[in-house]
Amino acid sequence: MSFQKSPLLASNPFKEPLRSSGGGGGDLPGTINEHEVTVAQDIKQGDAKMAADLAILTGQPNVKNPVKQLLTQRENATTGSAPSHLNKSGQHTVEIREMHNTGTFIAKKREVGLMRLALANKESEIRHLEEEMDRVDKKLRQQQEQLASTEEKFNNFLKYSNLEQDAAVRRAERESKAKQKRLIDIKKLSAQINHLEQDMRKTEVQLELCMEYKTFMDNLTPPQFFFDVLTNFRVKEINGKILQETEAAYARQARKLRKQYEEAEARRASREAEKNSNNNAIFDDMDDSNKEDEEEEELIPLETQLEGLHRRFEEEANRRQAEEVEVIRNEISALTAEEVREALHNSYPHDKIPMYFTEPEQILDIFINVEEGNLFLIQNSQELEEELERVAMEFLHEREEMDAMVKQRQTQMDSLVSRIKESQDRLAQLEERLVDLESSDAAGLSMVDSAGGRGVAGYAKTVKVAMTQEVLKKSIEQTVGDIFRCINQRPTNPSRHQDGVDGGNSPVHPSGKRKHSAVVANRGPALDKKNAAKGKKKGQTASAVAPGATGPTGTQAESETSANMGPVEMLTIIENKVDEYHRYITDPKNGVEQSLIMSVLKTRDKERRHAARVLHLAKQLAEREERNQRALERSQATVVKYRGKPIMWRSRPPANALRRTEVDPNNPAPRDPEQDDEFFRA
Numbered sequence: 310m311s312f313q314k315s316p317l318l319a320s321n322p323f324k325e326p327l328r329s330s331g332g333g334g335g336d337l338p339g340t341i342n343e344h345e346v347t348v349a350q351d352i353k354q355g356d357a358k359m360a361a362d363l364a365i366l367t368g369q370p371n372v373k374n375p376v377k378q379l380l381t382q383r384e385n386a387t388t389g390s391a392p393s394h395l396n397k398s399g400q401h402t403v404e405i406r407e408m409h410n411t412g413t414f415i416a417k418k419r420e421v422g423l424m425r426l427a428l429a430n431k432e433s434e435i436r437h438l439e440e441e442m443d444r445v446d447k448k449l450r451q452q453q454e455q456l457a458s459t460e461e462k463f464n465n466f467l468k469y470s471n472l473e474q475d476a477a478v479r480r481a482e483r484e485s486k487a488k489q490k491r492l493i494d495i496k497k498l499s500a501q502i503n504h505l506e507q508d509m510r511k512t513e514v515q516l517e518l519c520m521e522y523k524t525f526m527d528n529l530t531p532p533q534f535f536f537d538v539l540t541n542f543r544v545k546e547i548n549g550k551i552l553q554e555t556e557a558a559y560a561r562q563a564r565k566l567r568k569q570y571e572e573a574e575a576r577r578a579s580r581e582a583e584k585n586s587n588n589n590a591i592f593d594d595m596d597d598s599n600k601e602d603e604e605e606e607e608l609i610p611l612e613t614q615l616e617g618l619h620r621r622f623e624e625e626a627n628r629r630q631a632e633e634v635e636v637i638r639n640e641i642s643a644l645t646a647e648e649v650r651e652a653l654h655n656s657y658p659h660d661k662i663p664m665y666f667t668e669p670e671q672i673l674d675i676f677i678n679v680e681e682g683n684l685f686l687i688q689n690s691q692e693l694e695e696e697l698e699r700v701a702m703e704f705l706h707e708r709e710e711m712d713a714m715v716k717q718r719q720t721q722m723d724s725l726v727s728r729i730k731e732s733q734d735r736l737a738q739l740e741e742r743l744v745d746l747e748s749s750d751a752a753g754l755s756m757v758d759s760a761g762g763r764g765v766a767g768y769a770k771t772v773k774v775a776m777t778q779e780v781l782k783k784s785i786e787q788t789v790g791d792i793f794r795c796i797n798q799r800p801t802n803p804s805r806h807q808d809g810v811d812g813g814n815s816p817v818h819p820s821g822k823r824k825h826s827a828v829v830a831n832r833g834p835a836l837d838k839k840n841a842a843k844g845k846k847k848g849q850t851a852s853a854v855a856p857g858a859t860g861p862t863g864t865q866a867e868s869e870t871s872a873n874m875g876p877v878e879m880l881t882i883i884e885n886k887v888d889e890y891h892r893y894i895t896d897p898k899n900g901v902e903q904s905l906i907m908s909v910l911k912t913r914d915k916e917r918r919h920a921a922r923v924l925h926l927a928k929q930l931a932e933r934e935e936r937n938q939r940a941l942e943r944s945q946a947t948v949v950k951y952r953g954k955p956i957m958w959r960s961r962p963p964a965n966a967l968r969r970t971e972v973d974p975n976n977p978a979p980r981d982p983e984q985d986d987e988f989f990r991a
Contacts, residue, residue, distance in 0.1 A: 352422045359415055529675055530665040532646040539649050540641050542657060547633045555626040562618050570611045738912070745915055786876045793879040796886045 527535075641649065653662055666672055874882075894901050 352419065352426075355422070356415065356419065359418070526664070526666060527650065529672065532649070534665045535646065535649045535653060536641055538663060539653055540638060542653075543637045543641070544630075544634050547637065548630055551626055551629050551633065555622050559618065559622045562622075563615060566614050566618065567611065570614070742912075742915070745919055789876045789879050789883070792883055793874075796883060 644652070893899055894906060
C-alpha cells in the first residue's frame with residue numbers, strides 16, 4: 310500500500326517559523342501564540358495515547374517506543390501505495406492492514422488536528438482584526454464628532470471674536486474721542502496755569518522789589534519812629550482791653566443797682582397800697598410814720614447812682630491805663646531797634662503800620678544830612694592824615710640821622726659776619742657733599758631698580774603727566790613769581806662782586822676758586838636788617854639810603870609792581886636778567902673762573918638729585934604704609950565662606966619683561982633736559 314505525501318504534512322506549522330499574514334493582519338498577539346502551544350501539546354499527548362492503544366490492539370506488548378515505531382511506519386507509508394478494493398455498493402474502499410493503516414490513520418488524524426489548529430488561528434485572527442476594525446471605526450467616529458464639535462466651537466469663537474472686535478473698536482473710538490477732549494481741556498488748563506504762574510512770578514518780582522524798597526526806607530527811617538509806633542499799638546491794645554473790662558464791670562454793677570432800685574420801688578408801692586386800704590387803721594402811731602419818713606428820705610434816684618458809678622469806673626480805668634502805658638514804655642525802651650522792627654513786622658499786618666515818609670522832600674533832607682556828615686568826616690580824616698604825615702616825616706628824618714650813625718658800625722660788623730657766615734656755609738656744603746656721596750653710593754642701584762630704569766627724569770615725567778593743567782599753571786606762575794622776587798632782592802649791578810666797605814677781595818677757596826655766590830648770599834641778611842629798620846617815607850626817593858641797600862618803600866613798590874605784572878612780563882624780565890648775568894659770567898674781564906661755574910652747576914645738580922631722591926623715598930614710604938594698612942584691614946576683616954565650586958580665575962595676559970639699564974657708577978649718565986623742568990617746577 311503506497312501513500313502520497315499530503316500537502317498538510319509538507320506545510321507543518323510546527324517545523325516552519327511563524328509567518329505574518331500578507332493582507333494586513335500583522336503579528337499575532339501573545340494570547341494566540343500561547344493557544345497554539347497548548348493545542349500542540351494536546352496533539353502530542355493524543356498521538357502518544359493513540360500509539361499506546363495501537364500497541365495493545367496489535368498484541369505487541371514488547372514495543373518499547375510506540376511513538377518511534379509509529380513515525381517509522383509513517384515514513385514507510387510515504388514510499389508505498391495502498392491497494393484499493395471495491396465494496397458491495399461499488400465504491401472504492403481502502404483496506405487498512407495492521408502495519409500500514411495505523412500510521413496512515415495517525416497521520417490523517419494529525420493533519421486534521423493541524424488543519425483545525427490553522428482554522429482556529431485564522432478565526433482568531435479574523436476575530437481580532439474585526440474587533441480592531443470596530444475599535445478603529447469607533448475611534449474614527451469619535452474623532453469626526455470631536456472635529457465637528459471643535460469646528461462648531463471655532464465658528465462660534467470667530468463670531469464672538471468679531472463681535473468683541475467691533476465692540477472694542479467702537480469703545481476705542483469713544484475713548485479716543487474722550488481722550489482728545491480731555492487732552493484739549495488739559496492743554497487749556499495748562500495754558501491757564503502757565504499764565505497764572507507768569508503773573509505770580511511777575512507779582513513776586515514786584516513784591517521783592519517793593520520789599521527791598523521798603524527795607525531801604527525802613528533803614529532810612531529814624532529808630533524812634535518805630536519805638537513810637539510800637540508804643541502806640543501796644544497802648545491802643547491795652548486801652549481797648551481795659552475799656553472792655555471796665556464796660557463789662559459797669560454793666561454788671563448797673564444791672565445790680567437797677568434791680569435794687571426796682572425792689573425798693575416795689576416795697577414803697579406796697580406800703581402805700583396798704584396805707585390806702587387801711588384808712589381807718591387805729592394802730593398807726595408816730596413811730597411808724599417816722600420810720601416811713603426815714604425810708605423815703607434814704608431812697609436815692611437811679612440816675613444819680615449810675616452817674617456816681619460811671620465816674621468811679623472811669624477814674625479806675627484812667628488809673629490802670631496810665632500804669633499800663635508806663636510799663637509798656639519801659640519794656641519797649643529796653644528793646645533794640647532791630648527787635649522793635651521785628652516785633653512790628655511779626656505782630657501787626659503791613660498795611661496797618663504807617664510810613665514815616667509821606668513826602669519826597671523828607672528823603673532829600675535825609676540824604677543832604679548824610680552828605681554833610683560825610684564831608685565833615687572826610688575833612689577831619691584829611692587833617693589827621695596831614696598831621697600823621699608831618700609826624701612821619703619828622704620820624705624818618707630822625708631815623709635817617711640815627712641810621713647814618715649806625716651804618717658806620719654796621720658796615721664793620723657786616724664784614725666780620727660775612728666772613729664768619731662764608732666759613733660756616735663752606736663747612737656745611739662740604740658736609741652735605743660728603744653725606745650725598747655716601748647716600749648716592751649706597752642707594753644708587755636700588756633707586757635705578759625701583760624707578761624702572763627711568764631715573765629722576767622718568768619720575769618727573771610721571772608727575773608731570775599726573776598733574777592737571779590748572780595745578781601746573783598755578784605752580785609755574787608761583788615759581789616764576791618766586792624767581793622774580795629772588796632776582797629783585799639781589800643787587801642789580803652784577804659787577805659788584807666785592808664784599809664790605811673796605812674794598813677787600815672775597816675769600817679764596819683752597820683750590821684757588823673765589824666763592825662769589827657765597828659772598829652775594831651772605832650780603833643779604835645784613836642788608837635786610839638795615840632795610841627792616843627803615844620806616845615809610847612819603848615823597849622822598851631812595852637816594853638818602855646807603856648804596857646797595859633797599860628800603861621798605863622800594864620793597865613795597867617792587868611788591869606792588871610784581872603783583873600788577875603777569876607771568877609773561879616776569880619771564881621777560883627774568884630772561885633779561887639771566888642774559889645779563891650770563892654775559893657777566895662769560896666775560897673774561899670780570900675774572901669769573903670756569904672751574905667755579907662748573908662747581909656751582911655740579912652743586913645744583915647734586916641738590917636736584919637729592920631732592921628727587923628724597924621725594925622718591927617719601928613716595929615709597931607712603932606706598933609701603935598704604936600696603937601695610939590694606940594688609941591690616943584685610944587681616945581684620947571677616948572671613949567670607951563661599952559654598953560650591955569656585956569660579957575659575959581669568960588668565961592673565963603675558964607680561965612684557967621690563968628692560969633694565971645698568972648704570973656705571975664711574976661713568977655718570979648724561980644730563981636730561983627734563984631735569985631742568987623739574988628744577989623750575991620744584
